Amino acid sequence: MFATATTVAFQGLEARRIEVQVQMTGGTPAIVVVGLGDKTVSEARERVRAAFASIGLAIPPGRLIVNLAPAAIGALPHDALDGVVCFCEVGLDGSLASAPGALPAAMAAHVGGGLRAKPGEISLAHQGVLFLDELPEFSQQALDALRQPLETGQVLIARANHHVTYPARILLAAAMNPCRCGGGGVGVGACRRGPRCAIDYQAQLSGPLLDRIDIQLDVPPVTAADLALPSPPEGAAEAAARVMRARDAQSSLGAGLNAVLDQASLEKIATPDAPGAALLAKAAESLALSARAYHRTLKVARTIADLDGSDAVPRIHVAEAA
Numbered sequence: 078m079f080a081t082a083t084t085v086a087f088q089g090l091e092a093r094r095i096e097v098q099v100q101m102t103g104g105t106p107a108i109v110v111v112g113l114g115d116k117t118v119s120e121a122r123e124r125v126r127a128a129f130a131s132i133g134l135a136i137p138p139g140r141l142i143v144n145l146a147p148a149a150i151g152a153l154p155h156d157a158l159d160g161v162v163c164f165c166e167v168g169l170d171g172s173l174a175s176a177p178g179a180l181p182a183a184m185a186a187h188v189g190g191g192l193r194a195k196p197g198e199i200s201l202a203h204q205g206v207l208f209l210d211e212l213p214e215f216s217q218q219a220l221d222a223l224r225q226p227l228e229t230g231q232v233l234i235a236r237a238n239h240h241v242t243y244p245a246r247i248l249l250a251a252a253m254n255p256c257r258c259g260g261g262g263v264g265v266g267a268c269r270r271g272p273r274c275a276i277d278y279q280a281q282l283s284g285p286l287l288d289r290i291d292i293q294l295d296v297p298p299v300t301a302a303d304l305a306l307p308s309p310p311e312g313a314a315e316a317a318a319r320v321m322r323a324r325d326a327q328s329s330l331g332a333g334l335n336a337v338l339d340q341a342s343l344e345k346i347a348t349p350d351a352p353g354a355a356l357l358a359k360a361a362e363s364l365a366l367s368a369r370a371y372h373r374t375l376k377v378a379r380t381i382a383d384l385d386g387s388d389a390v391p392r393i394h395v396a397e398a399a
């Protein structure tokens with residue numbers, strides 16, 4: 078006896094259609110899973126056994142050969158699952174629970190393919206903030222892996238015979254001390270190992286990675302005198318409201334937030350006024366800005382102007398961005 082059912086396996090964002098083929102042959106009673114199934118698939122044999130027992134069905138005697146995933150046979154006519162994609166979790170009591178990923182599963186009705194690979198932190202932070210504290214402490218490999226997603230908003234994982242793509246549109250925020258011992262610089266609490274300590278520590282971050290970080294700020298240590306100052310007139314709630322207004326203004330233009338603007342849209346809405354353009358040209362030359370850094374500077378200037386409620390991008394905003 079031979080029966081088939083259809084289910085899906087995830088490969089990053091994509092769901093691939095999997096056909097479950099089950100054949101019953103004579104011989105020692107057993108459920109044998111063949112193919113490239115992972116641990117979950119091979120463990121499914123035990124789930125099926127328990128589920129069958131719980132709902133009072135006997136597993137047909139004989140040897141069940143399952144190609145890739147388990148399927149309910151014996152209790153169903155062989156064509157009962159034609160045109161149906163099965164996607165759920167089998168409970169030991171025989172119940173079927175929903176499983177996450179129903180949308181890509183539905184989208185998979187027309188595709189075919191393979192398995193595996195997991196999203197990392199950067200994909201779990203998709204559409205959100207990824208905060209990395211003490212950035213230079215991360216391995217070179219981890220830091221290098223940030224470059225591509227910062228550029229494209231996606232993580233591409235190469236496997237032996239296929240590629241897996243995960244979404245990774247993030248806002249990367251990172252912090253670091255000036256040197257490994259924390260002090261760096263000069264004055265009270267400065268590092269005692271001398272400037273080499275800070276130079277070596279900061280050299281952990283490659284030029285191409287820093288080139289993809291739009292805003293880099295030196296934050297001086299907070300002193301006791303700072304704490305005695307009156308709090309600033311704009312508190313966190315007011316600042317958050319101003320950020321929301323700027324985001325709404327950006328979204329209303331229809332091209333997306335400034336960070337994801339393509340070059341044409343950027344030129345249309347972020348071209349600075351004449352003094353601003355002159356300053357940007359000068360900064361590009363003296364700071365030897367890469368093409369990427371040049372456009373990022375424009376985006377930051379446009380964003381500063383948005384936060385200021387300004388339609389134009391005047392020189393002062395370019396100056397702050399550069």
Ligand SMILES: [Zn+2]
Nearest residue numbers: 256258268274
């Ligand atoms: Zn140090």
